Amino acid sequence: MLEVRGIDTFYDRSQVLFGMELEIREGEVVTLLGRNGMGKTTTIRSIMGLTRAAAGSIRFAGSEIRELPSYRIAQAGIGLVPEGRQIFPNLSVRENLVATAIPRDRAWTFERVVALFPRLAERLSNMGGQLSGGEQQMLAIGRALMTNPRLLILDEATEGLAPLIREEIWACLTQLKAQNQAILVIDKNLDALTRIADRHYVIEKGRVVWSGSSAQLLANPTVQHRYLGV
């Protein structure tokens, strides 16, 4: 469904991605692993068209999206839960969910999203900025689901959250996977990731240095130690 081939991405003159590769198939949960500053977020930004890749190819659902504006990429069916949550603080919880909703044949509606996150149900008329970190994270996930994405991308969705809330988020992702939702996850929590994900890409300085299944990753302490600092 998503095929990233040989992309180079720059911030001004400094190159961050060097021929980055990535593939996600229908219904798969795939992770992007690597230490801080290795280019995970930049890969996501390139896919979303927020920082345009200068070379290479990004194909989604059969068409090239590398040069599309980001709103077209979102409309094509990629839902982003960005690093730092970035909910709209000046919109109410309800408005955060419905403002950018894209109804498609897929079934995410306001009611279903609120049912998925009962914590949000109690705070619908609160402003986004008044929510706790965990609630904001759930709102960011709910907001992305409301676009009924074919591929959901989460960048550090459990960063800075209390253990209990983290578990809620992992439970939510497990539920989404069971519904055959394709997901690309970036996270530090290897335990949870190896439980949920099908495949992993480990990146170092803007290129893939290892990829494989959860079982392969668990059986490979060298990769864990060398690239992930475990």
Place this chain on the structure above:
Amino acid sequence: MILFIEQILNGVQIGLLLFLLAAGLTLVFGIMDLVNLAHGSLYMMGAYFAAVLTKLTGSFFLGALLALPAALLLGIVVEVVALRSLYSRDHLDQVLATFGLILFFNEAAQLVFGVAGMTIPLPEALQGQIQIMPGLPYPTYRFVVVAVGLACALSLYWLVVRTRVGMLIRAGASNREMAGALGVNIARLYTLVFGLGAALAALAGLMAAPITTVRVGMGENILILAFVVIVIGGIGSVRGAFVAAFLVGLLDTVGRAFLPDILTLFINPIQAASLAQGLSSMLIYILMALVLVVRPAGLFPAPGR
């Protein structure tokens, strides 16, 4: 007392006209981060459009009604052709470029509509006066201006607070990139907001036209007041613009009318008269300074700035 009520009404009316002008200005400044000096030109063009269309159709109502979509269209063209490339530039570039637009519009208006200026005669129905209370007649037309202004303020409030477009406008104002990444075509939204602002400015211009005359440069003085309004109200806040427009309108009118009398209580009448003249034109700037001391971001600071 009667004079006082009359001045208050005048203040309200000027406040509403200012609000119509300031609403577009504050949205464009607050959401697109664009300083648009040419907003006053849209006010002027609205008045010219209405004058010409009134002449053509023989009806002020029809002329005014047709002038609004014309101004909306003009706003959209200006945004797409001239302003779109300015969003990423700094404010100084924007000031220079939109100042250029003022010159362009002034020259163009002179060429097309002539140097003499135009007047819009009021239709019979609006020429009369309404007896508000014994001894206080007030022109019907000014009531209409107040009513239309209030109706616009309410509709705008409804648009921004209650509709999906309003949500997207607010979302785009607080995080443009994120709104885009969720599927919002920000460029189109900006064009729409700019067109809307242009139509509101034009409405203010064409409603002021029958009271004053339509002439080149008519937008410039009032633009300065509108900037004062959006700074007092908080840049980007429609509600702030509404409150501030009333404050400025009332303070300006009431100050000019009563300051001489008030000062006479303390100093001799001749000195009072000359001091009052200077002071009354400074009042709104004094208000602005005071507001900024207490609330540097204005009365209703918009989030995301």
